[in-house]
Amino acid sequence: MGSARVVITGIGAVSPLGNSSSELWQGLCAGRCGIGRIGAFEPSGFTCRVAGEVKDFKIRDYIPKTLRKNTKLMSRDIELSIAAAKEALADAGFVTKANETGQVNMDSERTAIILGAGLISCDLVELGPAIAASATDGKFDIRKWGKDGLELVTPLWLLKYLPNMLACHIGIIHDIQGPSNTITCAESSGLLAISEARDIIARGDSDAALTGAAEAKVNPIVMIRQMLLKRATSGYNDEPDKASRPFDAQAKGSVFGEGAGMVVLENLERAEARGAKVYAEIVGTGESNNINAEYERLEADGKGLQVAMEKALSDAGIGPEQLDLVIPHGTGIPRDDIAESKALEAVLGSGIKNIPVFPTKSMVSNTGAASGAIDVIAAVCAMRDGKIPAAKNCDSPAKGCNLNIVKEQIEKEIKYALCCSYTYGGQVAAIVLKKYEQ
Amino acid sequence: MITGLGLVCPMGNDVETVWQGMLAGKNGFNKTTIFDASTFPSQFCAEVKDYDLSKYTKNPELHKHSNRGSGFVIGATVEACKQAKIDIETERPGDGIDRRRMGIYLGAGEGSVDNDAFFDAVVKAWDVNSNQMNWDKWAQVAFGKMTAMRELEQEPNMPAAHVAMLTGARGPTRSCLTACAASTQAAGEAMMMIRKGAADVMIAGGAHSMIHPLGITGFCRLTALSTRNDSIETASRPFTASRDGFVIGEGGAVLILESLEHAKKRGAKILAEVIGYGSSSDAFRVTDMHEDARGAIQSLEAALKDSGLSYSQVDYISTHGTSTSENDAIETKAIKAVFKDKAKSIPASSVKSMMGHLIGATGAAELITCVLAIRDNIVPPTMNLNDPDPALDLDYVPNKPRRCKVDIAVNESFGFGGQNDVVIIRRFEE
Numbered sequence: 001m002g003s004a005r006v007v008i009t010g011i012g013a014v015s016p017l018g019n020s021s022s023e024l025w026q027g028l029c030a031g032r033c034g035i036g037r038i039g040a041f042e043p044s045g046f047t048c049r050v051a052g053e054v055k056d057f058k059i060r061d062y063i064p065k066t067l068r069k070n071t072k073l074m075s076r077d078i079e080l081s082i083a084a085a086k087e088a089l090a091d092a093g094f095v096t097k098a099n100e101t102g103q104v105n106m107d108s109e110r111t112a113i114i115l116g117a118g119l120i121s122c123d124l125v126e127l128g129p130a131i132a133a134s135a136t137d138g139k140f141d142i143r144k145w146g147k148d149g150l151e152l153v154t155p156l157w158l159l160k161y162l163p164n165m166l167a168c169h170i171g172i173i174h175d176i177q178g179p180s181n182t183i184t185c186a187e188s189s190g191l192l193a194i195s196e197a198r199d200i201i202a203r204g205d206s207d208a209a210l211t212g213a214a215e216a217k218v219n220p221i222v223m224i225r226q227m228l229l230k231r232a233t234s235g236y237n238d239e240p241d242k243a244s245r246p247f248d249a250q251a252k253g254s255v256f257g258e259g260a261g262m263v264v265l266e267n268l269e270r271a272e273a274r275g276a277k278v279y280a281e282i283v284g285t286g287e288s289n290n291i292n293a294e295y296e297r298l299e300a301d302g303k304g305l306q307v308a309m310e311k312a313l314s315d316a317g318i319g320p321e322q323l324d325l326v327i328p329h330g331t332g333i334p335r336d337d338i339a340e341s342k343a344l345e346a347v348l349g350s351g352i353k354n355i356p357v358f359p360t361k362s363m364v365s366n367t368g369a370a371s372g373a374i375d376v377i378a379a380v381c382a383m384r385d386g387k388i389p390a391a392k393n394c395d396s397p398a399k400g401c402n403l404n405i406v407k408e409q410i411e412k413e414i415k416y417a418l419c420c421s422y423t424y425g426g427q428v429a430a431i432v433l434k435k436y437e438q
Numbered sequence: 439m440i441t442g443l444g445l446v447c448p449m450g451n452d453v454e455t456v457w458q459g460m461l462a463g464k465n466g467f468n469k470t471t472i473f474d475a476s477t478f479p480s481q482f483c484a485e486v487k488d489y490d491l492s493k494y495t496k497n498p499e500l501h502k503h504s505n506r507g508s509g510f511v512i513g514a515t516v517e518a519c520k521q522a523k524i525d526i527e528t529e530r531p532g533d534g535i536d537r538r539r540m541g542i543y544l545g546a547g548e549g550s551v552d553n554d555a556f557f558d559a560v561v562k563a564w565d566v567n568s569n570q571m572n573w574d575k576w577a578q579v580a581f582g583k584m585t586a587m588r589e590l591e592q593e594p595n596m597p598a599a600h601v602a603m604l605t606g607a608r609g610p611t612r613s614c615l616t617a618c619a620a621s622t623q624a625a626g627e628a629m630m631m632i633r634k635g636a637a638d639v640m641i642a643g644g645a646h647s648m649i650h651p652l653g654i655t656g657f658c659r660l661t662a663l664s665t666r667n668d669s670i671e672t673a674s675r676p677f678t679a680s681r682d683g684f685v686i687g688e689g690g691a692v693l694i695l696e697s698l699e700h701a702k703k704r705g706a707k708i709l710a711e712v713i714g715y716g717s718s719s720d721a722f723r724v725t726d727m728h729e730d731a732r733g734a735i736q737s738l739e740a741a742l743k744d745s746g747l748s749y750s751q752v753d754y755i756s757t758h759g760t761s762t763s764e765n766d767a768i769e770t771k772a773i774k775a776v777f778k779d780k781a782k783s784i785p786a787s788s789v790k791s792m793m794g795h796l797i798g799a800t801g802a803a804e805l806i807t808c809v810l811a812i813r814d815n816i817v818p819p820t821m822n823l824n825d826p827d828p829a830l831d832l833d834y835v836p837n838k839p840r841r842c843k844v845d846i847a848v849n850e851s852f853g854f855g856g857q858n859d860v861v862i863i864r865r866f867e868e
Binding site for chain 1: 473474475476477479500538541542546548551554557558560561562564566569570573574575576578580581584585586589593594595596599602603606608609610611612613614615616617623627630631633636651652656657658659661717718721722724725732733736740853854855856857
């Protein structure tokens with residue numbers, strides 16, 4: 001079993017703060033908020049009417065001409081992932097089959113693609129005519145559907161909604177033939193995918209990997225699910241800028257959104273040999289479970305999350321006091337924020353008072369599967385620039401949240417950063433990043 | 439090491455029943471009863487029958503909202519844990535396993551939508567004249583009919599949540615969904631988790647049911663399902679000239695993987711050893727497998743390399759063998775390319791001819807049959823193989839099981855979208 005060192009050499013993001021990783025980072029540094037009234041559908045009948053949406057996005061801009069016909073087979077999740085993947089690969093200096101010029105310099109068979117994806121919900125408008133044609137006396141008639149409605153569904157319909165289709169399309173566009181997987185652990189998918197990609201390179205099955213996650217949650221079915229679960233915010237419909245408030249006393253739930261975060265991981269020796277710029281090393285990963293009869297909530301003491309973070313630190317071989325930055329999951333769901341805060345207290349010990357904690361969802365929104373990957377990119381940018389932006393909407397800490405949330409921008413060297421994610425359903429993941437030094 | 443097996447599938451709700459059924463050439467096919475499919479192009483499937491979750495768990499309340507896939511994997515986990523002597527549903531397990539080092543890796547699918555609420559909301563809110571949705575109306579109906587738990591249980595990570603609840607596992611937990619390859623991939627990555635040293639025990643497997651109106655619609659539109667409605671029992675006919683698609687099934691399958699040292703320390707009985715895993719991506723077309731079987735070949739070669747074996751040492755190949763025109767032809771090509779001079783003499787059968795295609799759960803279910811093939815030195819048959827496709831000329835073990843020495847078995851799974859996964863197991867010898 002090999003144990004090669006694994007580094008990040010490329011980043012790419014599409015988020016409510018903009019359609020590149022630099023816009024994401026600039027937005028975070030400027031305290032911009034990507035959350036607004038929902039535009040994807042008319043939300044007036046919904047209890048939550050705010051979300052983080054990606055703006056001015058055209059998939060045609062990201063697809064080689066020869067593959068444009070494939071856009072018909074793409075759900076929004078797939079589209080966003082393709083754009084972020086393109087940026088990450090280019091940022092890593094990889095010329096792939098998708099490039100119109102230049103010599104391909106990525107080894108297809110030695111590159112893995114390990115992505116996180118959400119449960120992709122179908123487009124109800126697309127199904128509308130077929131379902132309407134299957135009604136008898138105002139009621140859905142399954143026999144009529146089997147006979148008439150079904151025929152109105154486009155033949156390749158199913159393929160738009162399989163979560164592994166993100167990796168499928170990106171693999172085709174860039175000719176990535178190595179190990180391929182799609183992690184579907186809801187809001188922990190991004191960090192888990194990055195952890196698995198690291199494992200694959202560490203054990204020598206690939207030299208490089210495109211990894212990260214994407215999810216588009218601004219869909220009526222996805223949104224209503226979060227409302228029914230009482231996870232979506234129940235307030236701030238007229239003040240979208242203030243709606244997402246991680247660890248804040250005035251928080252009323254999470255604000256969901258859409259986005260994609262992709263990173264290129266590489267075997268350190270390979271990256272150095274080709275002279276790639278190296279952002280950071282992944283030095284520790286930890287994974288565990290929350291076990292709670294209320295499947296949609298963290299355990300009150302955040303035990304599973306604590307276990308994962310302890311494992312990640314132990315894997316990294318560092319103590320909590322060595323952390324310079326923590327990016328928590330921080331959803332703005334009051335009970336979950338308190339549980340996460342307790343887990344962090346247990347892990348950080350006395351460091352809880354001074355280790356800077358920077359939640360991103362107040363600006364980016366909760367992009368589900370993508371959120372962990374987006375946070376890793378934020379951590380990488382913070383390391384690169386030696387800067388932690390001020391948190392937003394964390395004005396007065398909720399009772400039980402005793403974190404050192406960044407109030408004003410900090411400028412200092414960041415050597416180690418910890419990102420963690422949890423999800424309804426229980427899977428938790430934590431990653432420790434280390435600034436790269438030659 | 440594999441120290442426990444559990445299976446709930448259309449041929450039975452425990453490992454031995456399923457295995458004896460396969461050796462007797464039975465099948466699990468039936469006219470669809472889960473919903474009224476009488477007007478669908480494909481009106482049959484392979485359903486799990488007479489399954490009662492409360493027989494498996496002391497706390498059915500904790501799992502009462504589970505989707506079909508979650509429900510089945512709970513039963514499979516209970517069976518596998520019993521065989522592996524893992525204590526479940528207890529605060530104080532006495533099995534000597536550190537829960538922080540017991541993980542879960544499932545290849546698990548999404549649950550069905552809440553059909554009544556889902557369709558009704560669209561019927562009521564769709565404006566036929568303008569061809570637009572009235573979202574106010576939709577929200578009104580949906581808020582009235584949909585329930586939080588029914589919605590939550592559609593998430594593909596929920597089967598793993600139920601397994602964690604049942605077993606108390608606090609180790610690394612991942613769930614993947616690479617279509618039909620998912621649970622072979624899960625078993626492979628779970629083995630890697632143990633090799634890496636991040637876990638002592640992994641509960642690996644799959645859970646899925648796509649036997650619901652939208653799932654069947656999707657596959658019917660792709661023309662992936664057999665439409666042999668008047669000959670249900672012979673509809674799954676891999677490698678024949680008359681194959682016309684797969685028969686969709688459902689199920690839950692679990693293998694307990696464990697490091698050798700840990701299994702010995704606990705005195706767990708070792709059933710077989712996982713020795714190789716390979717994964718690849720076709721990167722070819724959204725709709726088709728690579729015409730030269732490039733991805734399939736790469737995953738087979740990667741798994742062989744990982745196992746340190748030569749192709750000539752393999753005794754049995756459990757094929758993906760879906761009974762679709764494309765898969766069976768390309769899979770045959772891949773086997774010929776990888777197993778060269780031995781390709782025609784290694785038995786290569788498809789249990790999907792009896793069990794159906796369990797989609798995300800299929801790979802783990804088939805891997806279980808590989809363990810049993812090694813245990814009993816017997817290879818399960820490919821049933822309904824009466825009119826061989828002249829272009830497909832491997833030894834598919836037609837219609838009768840075969841007694842032969844099986845020490846090393848290869849399990850192949852290829853998913854829609856070009857994900858290919860192969861796991862190799864071997865008889866355990868001290």
